[in-house]
Amino acid sequence: MTEHTPATLDLEDIQRGVLSARPTPYAATYLLFRIDDRAHGRELMRRISAVVTSAADPVSPLGETWVSVALTYQGLKALGVPRQSLDTFAWEFRQGMAARAAALGDTGDSGPDRWERPLGTPDVHVVLTALAPDNARLQAAIERARPAYDALPGVTAVWRQNCHALPTETEPFGYRDGVSHPAVEGSGIAGSNPLETPLKAGEFVLGHPDELGGVQAPQPDELGRNGTYVAIRKLHQRVALFRRYLRDNATGPQDEELLAAKIMGRWRSGAPLALSPLHDDPALGADAARRNAFLYRQDDPAGFTTPGGCHIRRANPRDAAVAGVPRLHRMIRRGTVYGPPLPDGVLDDDGADRGLMFAFVGAHLGRQFEFVQTEWLNDGVFFGGGPARDPVTGSADGSGDFIVPRRPVRRRLESLPRFVVTRGGEYGFMPSLTALRWLGDLAG
Structure with a gap:
C-alpha cells in the first residue's frame, strides 16, 4: 500500500481570501468593475497583483486586512484571454450564475429579472473584495487598492456593497454564523471539526489532486x-417574516427558541443540538474548539436530536448515511452581513434591505456549490425527506413543510414561506498571483 504524501501548497501564490479565516469582528466591501478598454483592464491586473495579499501572509502590515480579486467569464473575455484557454474553464462558470438560475432555485422574487443591476449581466467583469477588522483599516485597504484602478478610464466601477461582521458573529436571523469550515491539506490552517479528516487540496485549489485523485x-x-x-450571492433576509413564523408556530418563548434551533440545527449562540439537545449553551456556542466537534452516524442517525432536514445537516451531512459521498460536496462558505439589524422583538418589516453577502470558495462549482444548492438545500431525497426544501434558505413557495422527528408523534411545520431572497450573484475565477501577472502581460 502506497503511503499518502500530503499536498504542499505554494501559499505565496494563492490569494489569501481563498484559505484564510476572517477576523472577528470585521468590515468588508465588495466592489464590481466593468472593463471597457482591454489595455486598461490588463493594466488593472498588473497593478492589482501587487496589492492582493497572499495566503502566506497571515498577518499583513495593516493587521488582519487583505484584498482579493476575482474575474467573471465575461471579464476574462474582456481581457482578451484566448478562446482555447476560455474553453478549459468549468462550464458552469462559462454560463454564469444568471443562466443557472432555474437550476439553483432562483425563481419568482429571486429571479434574475429582479436582481440588482448590474448583477447577473455581462457588465460585471471584476470583483474586488477588501476586508479588515474595522472600518478605519478597511478604508486604508481600499485606499491602498485605489491606485490600481484610478486613472484607468477604461475600467468603470459599477456596484458596491458594504458589509460587516458583529463581535457576536451573528447574522440577521440572530444565529452565530461562520461556525464550520474544512481543513485543507497543505494549507497549515486547521478546520473547525477535529473529527473531520483534512480534505485534499484539489477540492479548493486548482492544479492539485482532489478527493477523487483528479x-x-x-x-x-x-x-x-x-x-x-467563487460564487458570490447577495441574499436578502426577511427577518420580520422569520420571527413571525416562529412566533405563530410556537407555544411560547421557550418553544420558539427550540423551533429556531430545530430549523437551523444549532441554537442561536452557535451551540449545536448534537452537543446540547435540550437547551442553549452560550459557553459552548462561543467555544470554537468544541462547538463543531460532532458527527451524526453513531449518535443520531434518525435525526431525533438534529433533524435531517435542518439547515446545517443539509449543508454538511458530515458522516450521516445519505445518498452520495458528503466529502465530495464539502465547500468553503463565508457569509458577511449587510444592512442594519432589525431591533429585537420587532415583528413588522421596516422596509430596510438586510441580509448576507454569501461567498463560496471551491475548485468544483458543479459538484460543490451547485450540487449542495440543488440536491441538498432545494430537495430532500438524499436523506429520505422527499421534495422538502431547506427551511431557512430553500426556494420555498409557501406550500412546503418541515418535519421535526419526535417520539411518539413527529412535529410538522407547514406552509413555509421564502425567508431568503436572492438579489443577485456572480460566478468568478480567483486567479493566483502568477495568473494575475499573466493576465496583465497578455498581448494582442
Whole structure:
C-alpha cells in the first residue's frame, strides 16, 4: 500500500481570501468593475497583483486586512484571454450564475429579472473584495487598492456593497454564523471539526489532486494553477417574516427558541443540538474548539436530536448515511452581513434591505456549490425527506413543510414561506498571483 504524501501548497501564490479565516469582528466591501478598454483592464491586473495579499501572509502590515480579486467569464473575455484557454474553464462558470438560475432555485422574487443591476449581466467583469477588522483599516485597504484602478478610464466601477461582521458573529436571523469550515491539506490552517479528516487540496485549489485523485485547472498552467472558483450571492433576509413564523408556530418563548434551533440545527449562540439537545449553551456556542466537534452516524442517525432536514445537516451531512459521498460536496462558505439589524422583538418589516453577502470558495462549482444548492438545500431525497426544501434558505413557495422527528408523534411545520431572497450573484475565477501577472502581460 502506497503511503499518502500530503499536498504542499505554494501559499505565496494563492490569494489569501481563498484559505484564510476572517477576523472577528470585521468590515468588508465588495466592489464590481466593468472593463471597457482591454489595455486598461490588463493594466488593472498588473497593478492589482501587487496589492492582493497572499495566503502566506497571515498577518499583513495593516493587521488582519487583505484584498482579493476575482474575474467573471465575461471579464476574462474582456481581457482578451484566448478562446482555447476560455474553453478549459468549468462550464458552469462559462454560463454564469444568471443562466443557472432555474437550476439553483432562483425563481419568482429571486429571479434574475429582479436582481440588482448590474448583477447577473455581462457588465460585471471584476470583483474586488477588501476586508479588515474595522472600518478605519478597511478604508486604508481600499485606499491602498485605489491606485490600481484610478486613472484607468477604461475600467468603470459599477456596484458596491458594504458589509460587516458583529463581535457576536451573528447574522440577521440572530444565529452565530461562520461556525464550520474544512481543513485543507497543505494549507497549515486547521478546520473547525477535529473529527473531520483534512480534505485534499484539489477540492479548493486548482492544479492539485482532489478527493477523487483528479487534477482540475484551466489552461495554460500559469493561468489555472493555484486559482479557484467563487460564487458570490447577495441574499436578502426577511427577518420580520422569520420571527413571525416562529412566533405563530410556537407555544411560547421557550418553544420558539427550540423551533429556531430545530430549523437551523444549532441554537442561536452557535451551540449545536448534537452537543446540547435540550437547551442553549452560550459557553459552548462561543467555544470554537468544541462547538463543531460532532458527527451524526453513531449518535443520531434518525435525526431525533438534529433533524435531517435542518439547515446545517443539509449543508454538511458530515458522516450521516445519505445518498452520495458528503466529502465530495464539502465547500468553503463565508457569509458577511449587510444592512442594519432589525431591533429585537420587532415583528413588522421596516422596509430596510438586510441580509448576507454569501461567498463560496471551491475548485468544483458543479459538484460543490451547485450540487449542495440543488440536491441538498432545494430537495430532500438524499436523506429520505422527499421534495422538502431547506427551511431557512430553500426556494420555498409557501406550500412546503418541515418535519421535526419526535417520539411518539413527529412535529410538522407547514406552509413555509421564502425567508431568503436572492438579489443577485456572480460566478468568478480567483486567479493566483502568477495568473494575475499573466493576465496583465497578455498581448494582442
